[in-house]
Structures are given as C-alpha cells and as structure tokens.
Amino acid sequence: MRHQSEYEAFVRAHRAELLATATSLTAGDRHLAEDLTQATLVRLYLHWGRVRETKAGAYARRALVNCFLDHRRRAWVRREHSVDAPPDRAVDDGVDDPELTGALRALPPRMRAAVVLRHVEDLPVEEVAGLLGCSTGTVKSQTARGLAKLRAHLLETANRGGS
Amino acid sequence: MSEHHEIEGRLRTLRPAPGPTTDEQVAGDVRRGARAAGRRRAVRLATGSVTLAAVGAVAFVAVANQPDTTAPPSAAPTHRGATTAKAAGLKLVDYTGAQQPGFTVGQVPEGFVLQGVSPAVLAVTRPGDATDINDFQDKLVVMLQSQDATFHKTDHPVQVHGGTGYLRDEPGTATTLEYMDGKHDVVVQAWDSLGLTDDQLVEFADGISVTDAAQAGVG
Incomplete structure (x- = not known):
C-alpha cells in the first residue's frame, strides 16, 4: 500500500511535466504524447521498488525518451491507436508555431529528440547525452544538424508560400 | 548564425505549459501499472510451473524407469537442448518451408509459418493469420533498423551472431533483441503472448540471415 501511495504522489506531482515533454517530443501530437506518458x-x-527513493524522476524521463524512440520502430503502436471513430479534432491543434512544429516533425526521431531536449526543454548537453545514451559530442552534432535542417525546412516553406 | 538563434528562440516557446493532473488520470495510471504487474507475475508463475513440471516429470521417469515417451512434451529434450522448453509449450524447430526474399530463417516456433515480408520486415505467425505483416501483435518479427537510427544498447547484453546483442523487455507487450549481423542493424521482436523465452529469441535470431534483397528504411 505504501508502494502505491508513493507512486500516486509521484504521478500527481510529475505527470503533467512528463506529458508536456512528450508533447514536445511528438511535435504536438497530443494523443501520442498521452500514450507515451501512460507507457x-x-x-x-513496475520498477518503483528500485527507483522510488532517489531516481524516480530521472528514470521516468529516460523511460519517456525510450518510449518515444521505440514507438517509431514498432508497428504495434498503430494497432493500439485504432479507434472506432475519428478524433473530433486535429491531433496538433493549439500548437503555437505550426511551421516550426511541422519542421520538427520532419526530423529523424533521435535528431528530433536531441533538438527538443536541448532547445525546447532547455536541458544541459550532459543531461541530454545521458537521456539519449550517447556522448555530448553526438548531442552537439545532432542538434547542430537538426537546427540546420529546421532552418532549411522553414526557408523552403516560406519560399513555397511566397511563390 | 543569427537565424539559428532565432530558431532556438522559437523552439523555447514550443513547450506547452503543464496542465493540472486529475484524480481520474492518477487512478488510470495506477490501474494500468497494477494490471501490468499482474501480467508479469502471471508469466513468471507460468514459467515456474512449467519448470517444476519438467523437473517432476524427469524425477518420475527416473524412479519408474520408464521410457522417455511417458514424459510430457514440455519435458522432452528438443533437438537443441532442454532450454527451449517454455511457458506456452512452444519449441523451436528447423524451418523447411520456402524462404522469403530478404531473409532466410533457420528455425521457427513449431507450427508457425512465414507470413510475408516487406523490404525491411519479416513476419512469422501461426497459419491463417490474415493481419497486415506490419501489425506485430501475436507474432515473431525480424526488422531491419532504420538507417537513421542509432544502435540501441540496454543493460541486458546477450551473445548472438558472434557478437553482442541487447534484449529489451516491454512488459505486457513484447521483448526485442537488437544486434548487428556485420552489415545490418537487426531487431527481432517476440510478442509476449507467444511465451518465447529470451534464450529462444536469441536462438531464433542466430538462425536468421539477412540477404541483399532486404533494405533498411530511413527516418
């Protein structure tokens, strides 16, 4: 029972933050963000006994990043998302910057995760490297390439709109 | 450079403000967690029961001095050794059917067939499975990892294809094994309902060869 009450307290305190991060990682797909948060x-x-005392927050954040990276290579997700009726609103409604969100969506998942964790979540390079399981050098190169791709995508979109 | 700074500034505004967490959401998370824990306990109990049954059957055979044919199938040694006995009673057998382009298969779970392939996916199912090959539920699948993906290590390394592969357990869903076969980043995934053990997943993977007809995707 103590296990459960502690877990409940954690969820109450941190769920909204995890969901916000998941929404950023999924580039505004709120339904997928909710699925990833639940997973x-x-x-x-399942690991509460091991992580509850000191590492629950860090464990949850890392698990969320892994869930996001994993879902891209698992077709079973498609089945889990099937519903009887179409959603009554767009999955990315309410995003503040649709052009930039669209450009983010076009990035490969690990590159997107590096850009989001570094520049949307504003995490230090070292922490992003820990979450992605790579070196700080890799984070720097992925974010630099990601920013360049975002810029190119935004320019292309602007040119298309202006022509 | 200033354009990069402008993009960085726009990125910082993308993070949605965290909303309130409702009692219903908390209750749902507790319910899903408890359910997953229950499924995990059930699988462990089932695995333990089979092990005990196998030990009991072997003891009975020894005492009664009966031939092996009296032992239940799960206790009978397979062609690859006793480690392939498992919770759902499946065992791996040599595959003798037609191969599919892109992959050759050495073994499959007994009674399973090759459902089909795409350039990057091979699906192994029970006969008559009419689902899309990209729907992996209740299947054993082999996938080539995207060319853009990074090899994903976990804290559960195993020996496979002469190197190190990594197992990842998604409780209540599936277990995956990722390894490099020298040329490809390969992911083998077994849905939990099959009841394949980790050893069997590795053994199945050892029998897989990826040919030039297979192609990893991008993105």
Whole structure:
C-alpha cells in the first residue's frame, strides 16, 4: 500500500511535466504524447521498488525518451491507436508555431529528440547525452544538424508560400 | 548564425505549459501499472510451473524407469537442448518451408509459418493469420533498423551472431533483441503472448540471415 501511495504522489506531482515533454517530443501530437506518458508510467510502476527513493524522476524521463524512440520502430503502436471513430479534432491543434512544429516533425526521431531536449526543454548537453545514451559530442552534432535542417525546412516553406 | 538563434528562440516557446493532473488520470495510471504487474507475475508463475513440471516429470521417469515417451512434451529434450522448453509449450524447430526474399530463417516456433515480408520486415505467425505483416501483435518479427537510427544498447547484453546483442523487455507487450549481423542493424521482436523465452529469441535470431534483397528504411 505504501508502494502505491508513493507512486500516486509521484504521478500527481510529475505527470503533467512528463506529458508536456512528450508533447514536445511528438511535435504536438497530443494523443501520442498521452500514450507515451501512460507507457512511461507503467514502466515506472513496475520498477518503483528500485527507483522510488532517489531516481524516480530521472528514470521516468529516460523511460519517456525510450518510449518515444521505440514507438517509431514498432508497428504495434498503430494497432493500439485504432479507434472506432475519428478524433473530433486535429491531433496538433493549439500548437503555437505550426511551421516550426511541422519542421520538427520532419526530423529523424533521435535528431528530433536531441533538438527538443536541448532547445525546447532547455536541458544541459550532459543531461541530454545521458537521456539519449550517447556522448555530448553526438548531442552537439545532432542538434547542430537538426537546427540546420529546421532552418532549411522553414526557408523552403516560406519560399513555397511566397511563390 | 543569427537565424539559428532565432530558431532556438522559437523552439523555447514550443513547450506547452503543464496542465493540472486529475484524480481520474492518477487512478488510470495506477490501474494500468497494477494490471501490468499482474501480467508479469502471471508469466513468471507460468514459467515456474512449467519448470517444476519438467523437473517432476524427469524425477518420475527416473524412479519408474520408464521410457522417455511417458514424459510430457514440455519435458522432452528438443533437438537443441532442454532450454527451449517454455511457458506456452512452444519449441523451436528447423524451418523447411520456402524462404522469403530478404531473409532466410533457420528455425521457427513449431507450427508457425512465414507470413510475408516487406523490404525491411519479416513476419512469422501461426497459419491463417490474415493481419497486415506490419501489425506485430501475436507474432515473431525480424526488422531491419532504420538507417537513421542509432544502435540501441540496454543493460541486458546477450551473445548472438558472434557478437553482442541487447534484449529489451516491454512488459505486457513484447521483448526485442537488437544486434548487428556485420552489415545490418537487426531487431527481432517476440510478442509476449507467444511465451518465447529470451534464450529462444536469441536462438531464433542466430538462425536468421539477412540477404541483399532486404533494405533498411530511413527516418
């Protein structure tokens, strides 16, 4: 019971932050963000005994990043998303910057994760490297390439709109 | 450079403000977690039961001095050794059917067939499975990882194809094994409902050869 009450307290305190991060990682796909958050919290529940005292926040964030990277290579996600009726609103409604969000969506998943964690979540390079399981040099190169791709995508979109 | 700074500034505004967490959401997360923990316990119990049954059957055979044919199938040694016995009673057998372009298969779970392939995916299923090959539920699948993906290590390394592969367990869903075969980043995934053990997943992967007809995707 103590296990469960502690877990509940963690979810109450941190769920919204995880969902916000998931929404950034998915480039505004709120339904997928909710799925990833739920999957992350299931993993956390299963490992609560080991991580509850000192590492729950870090574990949850890392699990969320892994869930995001994993979902791109798992077709079972498509089945889990099937519904009887179409959603009554667009999945990316309410995003503040649709052009930039669209450009983010076009990035490969690990590059997108590096850009989002570094520049949207504003995490230090070292922490991003820890979350992605790579070196700080890789984070720097991925974010630099990601920013260049975003810029190129935005320019292309602007040129298309102006022509 | 200033354009990069402008993009960085725009990126910082993308993060949505965290909203409130409702009692219903918390209850849902607890319910899903408890359910996953229950499924995990059930799988462990089932695996333990089979192991005990196998030990009991072997003891009975020894005492009664009966031939091996009295032992249940799960206790019978397979052609690759006793480690392939598992919870759902499946065992790996040599595959003798037609191969598919892109992949050759050495073994499959007994009674399973090759459902089909795409350039980067091979699906192994029970006969009569009419689902799309990209729907992986209740299947054993071999995938070539995207060319843009990074090899994903976990804290569960295993020996496969003469090198190190990494197992990842998605509780209640599937177990994946990722390894390099010298040329390709390969992911083998077994849905939990099959009941394949980690050893069997590795053994299946050892029998897979990826040919030039297979192609990893991008993105």
